[in-house]
Amino acid sequence: MAVEHSPTAFVVPAVTLLAAAVIAVPLFRRMRLGSILGYLAAGLVIGPFGLRIFSDPAAILHVAELGVVMFLFIIGLEMRPARLWSLRRQIFGLGVLQVSVCSALLTAAGIAGGFPVAASFVAGAGFVMTSTAIVMQTLEERGEITTPTGQKMVSILLLEDLAIVPLLALVVFLAPAVSGTPEGGLTSRLIAVAIGVAAIAGLIVAGRYLLNPFFRLLASYGAREVMTAAALLVVLGSALALQLGGLSMAMGAFLAGVLLSESTFRHQLEADVEPFRGILLGLFFMAVGMSLNLSVVIAEWTTVATYVAAYIVAKAAGIYAVARILKSDHAEALERTVMMAQGGEFAFVLYAAASSTGLIDAQANAILTAIVIISMVLTPLALMALGALTPAPTQSLDDVEIAEGLSGEALLIGFGRFGQVISQALLSERAEVTIIDNDVEMIQAAGTFGFRIYYGDGTRLDVLRAAGAGAARLICVCVDKREVADKIVELVKAEFPLAKLFVRSFDRQHTLALRAQGVDFETREVFESALVFGQEALVALGIEPDQAAAVVADLRKRDAARLELQQHDGIQAGAHLMHPQVTPAPLVEPARRARPLNPEAEDVLSDETRFSG
Incomplete structure (x- = not known):
């Protein structure tokens, strides 16, 4: 969309985005396909490969990046150490095992297709990241978040949320190796890693010793809107600091959330930011829908279709195997497999970072993004099919007495x-x-x-x-x-x-x-x-x-x-x-x-x- 120096230059795009969401999301929810697919479809329709209401790739990228930044901040804000500690065995046991097995299988699938090892690893690692939004929404609708089955899936999601941080750093580490600059390759790589580590260390130190005094000073003036503005300042400032350090803005936002999770002002900040979570996630998914390059999908439909099937099957095999190894019954393992076999929103972050560093090219980024989006679209349909094909779960009556021949007043x-x-x-x-x-x-x-x-x-x-x-x-x-x-x-x-x-x-x-x-x-x-x-x-x-x-x-x-x-x-x-x-x-x-x-x-x-x- 052309940029105009008038009051409508911002209002028209905003109204378009909101109108598309308001129309698409209720429609998709009515069809029981979920709000996420509604946002994706809305973005696809109004994007450069649909009605072309939005045609500037740079603007789409900025919208998507802001959504990811705020999403990761919310994730970080909820990563309280006490919560992580209570789920430590499932997070670092079940979660690590599932991510490791699925990463190996997906990387092998890429290598088998003739792609380089580094690119295959990045592609597989991105697909390993299950959609937190889809799984959490499904668990919430079913009322299963607090059940043992739900807690296992939540633990895996937490581990995957944490894994995106070292994966983003790993992308920066691997990028110089494929840059094609033989001279100073090792030196450049070490310098890049050192700058990234220094940026993370600086952010942690600043967050530990400056955030509480900063918010305490602002709170003394009693202006709530200033507190909200300060929260946004910390988020975006942290994101910018890590980007200048050669890392991802998303990683900076995540660390800012983690640091604020221990702040005495955490609950106030969470209350201020939480209302924006849904709309920001919606904007993110709409931007993802806009990013789906239909011309690439059509031109490379055999590659896209092949790897959608290959990645889903490989990841499903890994999830089911891990579940059974750790003593889950067939029904629980199958449900977890179907619910978590898709790629997720963090894949877009990882692929964008890999593309910006030259680890994968723009064509590969477009193909991988399409693969993940299609896998997300298929997830609600797969869950509906699972519900229709599997019988209702039967309860084991071991050690339970049946009512028979009883009497009482x-x-x-x-x-x-x-x-x-x-x-x-x-x-x-x-x-x-x-x-x-x-x-x-x-x-x-x-x-x-x-x-x-x-x-x-x-x-x-x-x-x-x-x-x-x-x-x-x-x-x-x-x-x-x-x-x-x-x-x-x-x-x-x-x-x-x-x-x-x-x-x-x-x-x-x-x-x-x-x-x-x-x-x-x-x-x-x-x-x-x-x-x-x-x-x-x-x-x-x-x-x-x-x-x-x-x-x-x-x-x-x-x-x-x-x-x-x-x-x-x-x-x-x-x-x-x-x-x-x-x-x-x-x-x-x-x-x-x-x-x-x-x-x-x-x-x-x-x-x-x-x-x-």
């Missing part, structure tokens, strides 16, 4: 957080309680604390009969999913009408539905605890304890009265909760406080529309 279904508290109350009075759950890990964990839990699915009539529902005087439904609770209630009411039925409710509407089904008792899972919380909050604000208890007791009574009203009047009564202007007079006069929390809030407790939970 109470049957408790679901041993989560809610059910555990209920069971303690029943067991404390030596009630004959049978507890069933379908989470094997929960059952095994409970067994270590002396609880005897049986395996069984409460939505199956045969399981309920085997668990003694027919002889139970009380059935407590404590499961953590509303649809599951509703199915169990339907079965119990139809097949075991003599048992009292107590049910964990999830919200007000669920409570009304359960009462309509005729359960003997229900309680919303957070209502009572919220009342206790509110009572203690009133006391903390200076209300007398007796008065606070009276307020909460009144709230409980009025809530019960409103439920009765809604139960009998249905939608008409429920409409009052949605339209405050037609709210009837309070059903019960609220207890008066010793003093209002603030003058405007005098009657807040008498407004029943505010308590619909």
Whole structure:
């Protein structure tokens, strides 16, 4: 895009980038292909090989570099030593082994294709760097980041994030060897390494002794925007310092983040910078999409297709082998393989650095970049295929007792957080309680604390009969999913009408539905605890304890009265909760406080529309 000396010279490109992202990302997420692919596609469409709205390669490079710099700063900011230490065995054991094996296989694939050893190593090392954004987003969507399987993948990603730093230095070290200058080759190489090491050492010293005093001085003036500006100054200044030292701006940003991770101002800085993370990553991926040279892909389609397949297969073989060697089962190893077999965003950084030093030429950079981008595009599709082709995981029932031929005066279904508290109350009075759950890990964990839990699915009539529902005087439904609770209630009411039925409710509407089904008792899972919380909050604000208890007791009574009203009047009564202007007079006069929390809030407790939970 042509540069104009007018206010629109910046606004038009910015609006174009934002519009492309706003259109493409929701579309791709709707198709369950992920936001990253949306950014890549948007960049491809508006880039020099699409609609040519952006045609200046230098501008594209600057956008991409800024995105990488800020991305690596955020990564570094999260690399707290304590976090690294807790995962040290998986990071430096599993992570190092996987990176080493996959690097060797990928380098061998390049050499087998007739490419030089140095270029093959750089190409393979770049592809080893899994896409942190894709894997972390997938784990977050599945809720698996904190699971053992997820933690292993996170550890590998951390090691790969750390590995980019020595790899960038290695590119600088290898570059003089292929520069074609026989005289002074070793001397030039040593000087370049010495300058790079000096730049890193200088940055570490400055960060250790200057950053905290610097931010403490700025904080004393109380200007938050200045703190944000100072954070950007440190990031970009560190990036520039390492670039002048012959290394990468990205490496400088990473080190700045690591240094700030130990600063007393770390949380403030993270809060200031975090909102920019998503948009900067989006800009980075859009710039990557713009960088996809379709003319090179078309001209070299056989090379691109061959190495996409070869690299994915080689890396997948390495990941699966390492997982199995370290005792992961087949399902876990296969899932990790499919999720991590692609190249990642750090490959672009490594390839750009190698291209700028002459280690690989522009044509090779374009081909390798296309290979990585295509592998990233294929990852969501591969995960969808894996989910469709593999059966649902089955839980091992080793050392788990099946619910069969049981009896007791109470049957408790679901041993989560809610059910555990209920069971303690029943067991404390030596009630004959049978507890069933379908989470094997929960059952095994409970067994270590002396609880005897049986395996069984409460939505199956045969399981309920085997668990003694027919002889139970009380059935407590404590499961953590509303649809599951509703199915169990339907079965119990139809097949075991003599048992009292107590049910964990999830919200007000669920409570009304359960009462309509005729359960003997229900309680919303957070209502009572919220009342206790509110009572203690009133006391903390200076209300007398007796008065606070009276307020909460009144709230409980009025809530019960409103439920009765809604139960009998249905939608008409429920409409009052949605339209405050037609709210009837309070059903019960609220207890008066010793003093209002603030003058405007005098009657807040008498407004029943505010308590619909």
